[in-house]
Amino acid sequence: MQDLRILNLIHKRLSGDISNEELMELKSLEHTPEYQEVAQDIETIWAGSKDYFPAKKFDVAAAKAKFKEKIVELEPKPTPIEPAAPSSTEYIAPRNTASTTSNNSNLLKALVAAILLGIGGYAVYHFSTQATEQVEVITAEAPIEYAILEDQSEIHLKQGSVIKVHDFDNTNKRIVELDGEGYFEITKNPNKPFHVALPNEYGIEVLGTSFNVISDTGDGHAKVDVREGTVRVYHQNDEKISVVLTAGQFADIDVDNAEIQKDESSEIYSLIGTSISFKNEPLTAVFDKLSYIFNVDFEYEEGNYSQCKFNSPLIDSFEIDAIIELLSSSYPSLKFTPTGHNTYRVSGKACE
Amino acid sequence: MLDEDDKIISLLATGDQRAIDMLFDRYYSYLCNVVYRVINDSDYAEDVVQEIFMDIWKKREGINIQISLRAYLRRAAVNRALNFLRKKRMKFDETEDAVVSIASPDVDGQGEMERDELEKRIHDCIEALPPKCKMVFSMSRFEDMSYREISEALDISIKTVENQISKALKILRSTIQPYSVSG
Numbered sequence: 001m002q003d004l005r006i007l008n009l010i011h012k013r014l015s016g017d018i019s020n021e022e023l024m025e026l027k028s029l030e031h032t033p034e035y036q037e038v039a040q041d042i043e044t045i046w047a048g049s050k051d052y053f054p055a056k057k058f059d060v061a062a063a064k065a066k067f068k069e070k071i072v073e074l075e076p077k078p079t080p081i082e083p084a085a086p087s088s089t090e091y092i093a094p095r096n097t098a099s100t101t102s103n104n105s106n107l108l109k110a111l112v113a114a115i116l117l118g119i120g121g122y123a124v125y126h127f128s129t130q131a132t133e134q135v136e137v138i139t140a141e142a143p144i145e146y147a148i149l150e151d152q153s154e155i156h157l158k159q160g161s162v163i164k165v166h167d168f169d170n171t172n173k174r175i176v177e178l179d180g181e182g183y184f185e186i187t188k189n190p191n192k193p194f195h196v197a198l199p200n201e202y203g204i205e206v207l208g209t210s211f212n213v214i215s216d217t218g219d220g221h222a223k224v225d226v227r228e229g230t231v232r233v234y235h236q237n238d239e240k241i242s243v244v245l246t247a248g249q250f251a252d253i254d255v256d257n258a259e260i261q262k263d264e265s266s267e268i269y270s271l272i273g274t275s276i277s278f279k280n281e282p283l284t285a286v287f288d289k290l291s292y293i294f295n296v297d298f299e300y301e302e303g304n305y306s307q308c309k310f311n312s313p314l315i316d317s318f319e320i321d322a323i324i325e326l327l328s329s330s331y332p333s334l335k336f337t338p339t340g341h342n343t344y345r346v347s348g349k350a351c352e
Numbered sequence: 353m354l355d356e357d358d359k360i361i362s363l364l365a366t367g368d369q370r371a372i373d374m375l376f377d378r379y380y381s382y383l384c385n386v387v388y389r390v391i392n393d394s395d396y397a398e399d400v401v402q403e404i405f406m407d408i409w410k411k412r413e414g415i416n417i418q419i420s421l422r423a424y425l426r427r428a429a430v431n432r433a434l435n436f437l438r439k440k441r442m443k444f445d446e447t448e449d450a451v452v453s454i455a456s457p458d459v460d461g462q463g464e465m466e467r468d469e470l471e472k473r474i475h476d477c478i479e480a481l482p483p484k485c486k487m488v489f490s491m492s493r494f495e496d497m498s499y500r501e502i503s504e505a506l507d508i509s510i511k512t513v514e515n516q517i518s519k520a521l522k523i524l525r526s527t528i529q530p531y532s533v534s535g
Contacts, residue, residue, distance in 0.1 A: 048475075
């Protein structure tokens with residue numbers, strides 16, 4: 001039985017999933033004959049398995065043909081021409097390339113205020129609002145775009161995300177539409193709840209809280225991750241489909257199957273708050289998170305870095321260069337070499 | 353000059369069906385194998401990849417991929433595979449026989465074998481692991497999932513995860529024994 005325990009502990013150490021207690025336990029076993037026998041074998045297996053990839057053959061041509069048949073079925077059928085609807089326009093905000101710093105918040109406030117003065121009409125598709133309602137559109141061009149709304153709520157948008165802010169003044173709700181990922185800190189106003197509408201018929205109702213939303217995780221799901229306060233996630237056309245989330249919980253919305261699952265919060269889905277921090281995380285996980293936030297790639301030999309745990313204070317900078325500098329100073333023998341389009345080659349020993 | 357992924361994305365955005373050919377030629381087999389590595393079901397793997405491509409096709413006009421196309425597709429494939437496993441609520445039989453038959457290596461026990469040969473043997477052995485054991489080992493090794501994450505994804509106890517990992521390592525260890533210093 002001791003063999004199995006050692007085997008598990010060594011595996012946990014190699015995969016960066018070992019607790020301090022388990023590490024102590026493993027250390028205490030290091031001088032046993034069982035450890036000597038097992039350790040080298042497991043390390044060999046670990047290193048030798050890293051490049052395993054199944055070589056199963058799939059019929060690409062048949063799959064392609066099947067797919068093309070399906071998209072023919074999807075083509076819209078001709079429909080009678082309807083009388084033309086009244087024309088509407090959409091005010092598109094100037095693209096904001098600033099990152100999150102206190103220095104630019106006033107500028108952003110002014111920008112947002114200016115945007116809110118913009119005129120135009122916009123027909124929304126889920127919430128019943130007037131057809132000529134003013135809508136502000138913010139597109140995040142920087143890795144993390146920061147904006148303050150007229151009610152002083154704050155939004156951090158992940159690059160490429162789009163938020164449409166409806167007029168807060170003439171309705172009993174504050175409504176925004178999100179396509180992409182956003183982190184929200186909403187000012188309390190019990191008389192005017194804040195609603196985030198997603199493109200997939202789901203919505204989030206908020207009184208005053210902070211939370212993260214991903215409108216599409218790429219697999220037909222959406223995520224809502226609550227950091228403070230309470231929110232209700234619901235289907236806009238079926239109020240029976242609804243869950244209430246409190247701090248530390250997240251909802252996984254399965255759009256295709258009209259299901260919402262509630263669970264404890266998963267870190268990966270709440271990355272873009274007002275700061276980033278790493279708590280005893282394997283370097284490989286750190287690279288994954290940075291890849292996710294900044295859309296960069298890290299190339300490295302697997303195996304070396306999953307054993308190193310990185311702790312950082314809260315990092316307020318949303319500049320990848322600043323974070324790489326911090327990593328470099330924490331691991332002086334680690335080298336980050338830019339190798340082209342948003343890619344860094346990581347080399348050197350990190351913690352041995 | 354656009355690289356191939358940029359070309360796929362720009363063709364998609366205009367609804368050009370050449371994007372489909374390029375997507376399939378470049379990523380279909382790769383993504384099927386990504387899913388297959390986790391769930392060991394080639395039919396399901398093909399369905400998943402069809403669904404992912406269909407999603408992209410439906411969203412083509414507003415497509416906005418902020419990471420590399422390969423990473424985006426891979427993430428979508430793994431997420432779907434994990435969702436499938438979560439819903440399937442598999443039963444893990446701890447007493448399941450773990451018989452893996454890998455041809456004996458042609459070694460005399462004296463010399464050190466080539467690293468490539470050892471790697472190949474390990475890969476063959478992973479391929480031949482009992483399905484659930486392979487799944488748990490793959491989630492840990494290739495998807496960087498912690499024991500806890502695996503237990504949540506499969507709705508099994510952490511102890512079961514430990515048992516499956518131990519089983520995989522024991523089998524793998526037995527196949528490398530002829531090469532092993534300790535063996």
